[in-house]
Amino acid sequence: SSSADQLVIPTRSDSNKVAILTLNRPKALNALSTPLFKALNAELEKLEEDDGVRAIVITGGEKVFAAGADIKEMKDKEFAEAYTTNFLGSWNRLASIRKPIIGAVAGYALGGGCELAMLSDILICTPNAVFAQPEITLGIIPGMGGSQRLTSLVGKARAMDMVLTGRKIDGVTAERWGLVSRVTREGESVVQEAVKVAETVAGFGRVAVQAGKEAVNGSLDLPLEQGLRLERRLFQQLFATQDQKEGMSAFAEKRKPSWTNK
Ligand code: CAA
Numbered sequence: 001s002s003s004a005d006q007l008v009i010p011t012r013s014d015s016n017k018v019a020i021l022t023l024n025r026p027k028a029l030n031a032l033s034t035p036l037f038k039a040l041n042a043e044l045e046k047l048e049e050d051d052g053v054r055a056i057v058i059t060g061g062e063k064v065f066a067a068g069a070d071i072k073e074m075k076d077k078e079f080a081e082a083y084t085t086n087f088l089g090s091w092n093r094l095a096s097i098r099k100p101i102i103g104a105v106a107g108y109a110l111g112g113g114c115e116l117a118m119l120s121d122i123l124i125c126t127p128n129a130v131f132a133q134p135e136i137t138l139g140i141i142p143g144m145g146g147s148q149r150l151t152s153l154v155g156k157a158r159a160m161d162m163v164l165t166g167r168k169i170d171g172v173t174a175e176r177w178g179l180v181s182r183v184t185r186e187g188e189s190v191v192q193e194a195v196k197v198a199e200t201v202a203g204f205g206r207v208a209v210q211a212g213k214e215a216v217n218g219s220l221d222l223p224l225e226q227g228l229r230l231e232r233r234l235f236q237q238l239f240a241t242q243d244q245k246e247g248m249s250a251f252a253e254k255r256k257p258s259w260t261n262k
Contacts, residue, residue: 007039010047013195017202019053020195023060029067030060032112036070041093048097054202054209056097057194058120059104060113065129068111071138088112091144094119098210100201104194105129105171105180115144118153121213122201123180124194129171131179137166152220153179205243205259211235 003009009022021043023030030036040058047053060066069088077087094101094116103120108130117123117131125131133146141147142163151159154177161167174180182197184190201209211234218230238244242262250257 007033007036008043010043013199015199015202016052017054018057018195018198019047019050019055020057020059020191021047023058023066026061026064028070029064029108030113031067031070031072032116033070033073037090041090044094044097048099053099054206055100055102055198057102057104057191057198058116059106059191059194060109061107063107064113065105065107065109066113066116067108068113068134069143088143091116091119095145098213100198100209100213102194102198102201104190105131106190111135111142111146112144115142115146115149118145118149118179121216122182122197124182124184124190124197125171125174125180126184126188126190127171127186129174129180130168131171131174132166132168133162134166134168136164149220150179153177205241205247206261207241207243208238211238 003024007023007025009024011020011022012018013020021040023036023040025031025033025036044056047056081087091112100122101120103117103123105117105123105125106129107126109117109125110130110132111134114131114133133142133150135141135143135146142150147159147163150162158177162169169177169179171180171183175183182193184193215231215234219227222230242260243257246259247257
């Protein structure tokens with residue numbers, strides 16, 4: 001099929017180590033319909049199994065990352081159907097991908113779009129990106145982690161303000177609040193920046209990268225004592241890897257490490 005009717009377009013960086021998934025439903029501002037998230041999950045499953053892929057960039061268009069869940073699809077939904085089909089439940093798949101995910105946001109990241117962006121491990125945006133949880137204006141609340149992940153990222157005061165008023169914030173504010181870690185400069189391509197960051201991550205040993213992701217994510221789920229134990233165990237286990245021997249020998253021998261990913 002031509003890329004015009006693909007809801008998610010998969011491409012690769014020049015090195016082939018970074019996979020780029022572009023949401024492609026421009027007529028509906030990348031509204032996250034059920035077919036769109038099925039397509040996204042299917043691509044993610046493929047990438048998770050592909051040994052050559054070391055990092056994944058998720059992006060949308062230049063003016064819109066994603067305008068949220070598909071309101072027209074949701075409009076006539078009833079409780080029984082939403083509950084028994086576990087509506088929006090499959091979004092959790094993204095949270096369990098082991099490979100690092102870099103989100104690249106230009107333009108609107110609203111509702112489910114903001115929540116999808118927050119599922120990235122590293123999030124980069126343009127200065128004029130727009131983040132909001134406007135669900136309250138539709139008579140609902142966030143359903144893909146907006147009330148939980150947003151609160152752990154920006155704190156209760158700001159999360160409550162966004163969730164109860166639908167307040168929009170720009171990319172510069174998002175960085176100040178800790179929602180994103182990097183903002184591009186005017187005129188820079190957010191996808192190119194994200195690919196650069198992804199290549200950096202992809203250039204390190206994969207076992208340590210996966211452990212780093214697992215440890216940081218552990219801090220969101222676990223009490224401090226258990227989180228510290230998880231970190232210490234992962235840290236200690238890395239001494240069983242060739243990459244730890246290689247990384248430290250290379251430092252001592254003043255040369256570049258050559259990772260074996262084992
Ligand atoms: N669902 C379905 N269709 C959408 C959509 C959405 N979330 N967002 C935009 N569209 C559609 C519009 O209906 C319109 O379609 P038609 O051409 O067929 O009329 C098309 O995309 C273009 O949109 P607009 O004409 O509205 O474009 P605009 O530039 O005037 O406005 C906007 C852009 C401010 C983003 C506006 O489209 C908007 O407010 N969208 C809805 C944002 C929203 O409320 N998102 C939250 C959804 S709920 C949710 O996400 C729940 C959850 O937690 C998972």
